Amino acid sequence: MTDAAFDRRLRDWLDGRDPGPVPATLRESAERVSLQTPVPGVSRIWQAIVGPGAAVRPGSPARLVLALVLLALLVAAVVTLITVGSRPAPLTAWHDYVAGQPAPDLDFGSVAGTLPRGDSTISVDDLPGALVVLYFPGGATAERTAADARVLIQASEHAPNATAFLVIAPDSAPIAPDTVSLIHDAGMLTAATPAGWDADPSTGRPALVITGRGGVVEYVFASELPDADQLVGDLDRASLP
């Protein structure tokens, strides 16, 4: 292969990775940034004092003193926040599942006939001592959801004992009936997201959460989910005491 031929092939391959024009959702969210993202007051004050590009300009002693005072106030605020603590935000999305933290006590609505004992809702707390795999398709395409479901089904065949798989779809984007059938046939549960649940408005990307037997979140994946072998490996690790 000549240099020119390789060069062409490399460029073609890179062009093939090009995702195409920017999606409308991203354009809209980018347009909202300047409206919805407040510039921190400290930053505004800092810029008002030292001016733009101050890092390459010598500042006056008075400005330096003011900057140091601001820095001290900022440090004091951070220390106060750490000492006093802060209230947890309301549970609104899969982002609330944080590795190393207990799973949020959140009830997902059942889809008729899919939950044991006819419960109307289900949460991680309802499955004591179990490994729980929560899959959120979000706004993924039907094909992507079906592919992810197949990975879960494949993994479920080799998962440790007492592993529960829960597929949670928003009412606004229900899972295709044939995929739901596959999920149920494999002994996995489906549920609906609760009212007020925000399916990641910026991307609607899928996510996967694994909680250990003690109800603590072990792994959180977004967008790129593990394949079946990797998922089984994760479950094995999560099942260890």
Place this chain on the structure above:
Amino acid sequence: MTEQIERAAAADARDAAFDGLVAAELDGAYRLAGVILGDRWQAEDATHDAVVQAWLRFGSLRERDRFAAWFGRILVNICRDRLREKARRPIAVRAVADAPTDDRTTAVEDRLLLDDAFAALSPDHRVALVLRYYADLPVEAIAELVGVPAGTVKSRIHVAVERMRDALGADEGGSR
């Protein structure tokens, strides 16, 4: 009151200027992030993060006509951080998993070989390769964008290209 009105007008003008500058760069930024990260979801996230970071630091940008390069630097840094973060995860996922599938110009097997070779490169090498062969930037521009000397960029590009070429077995039975 007049001062307040002037301040509000200045803030509106700044917001409008930012929105206009971002709108002009958004498409290219998203595509570049997509090529570097190989995942359109991650590309969306990275681009959005870059817009937010740019907005938060916009007041420190003295020369608005340098916005494109400045924004590009923010985006590339975010992409590089994401690649590094991915490398630290306990589970590695093939970059091809969510890659666009409309590449009809190369054989599937070759594409997979290139995917694997690219995934094996370090984040710095990946970024350098994409900026040179996808974005078509000269070495000096890449050096400015990633904040390293031009010699380092040349070395990274050379190493990356050689590894990609090796992946295709380009040295076997062919002239160079």
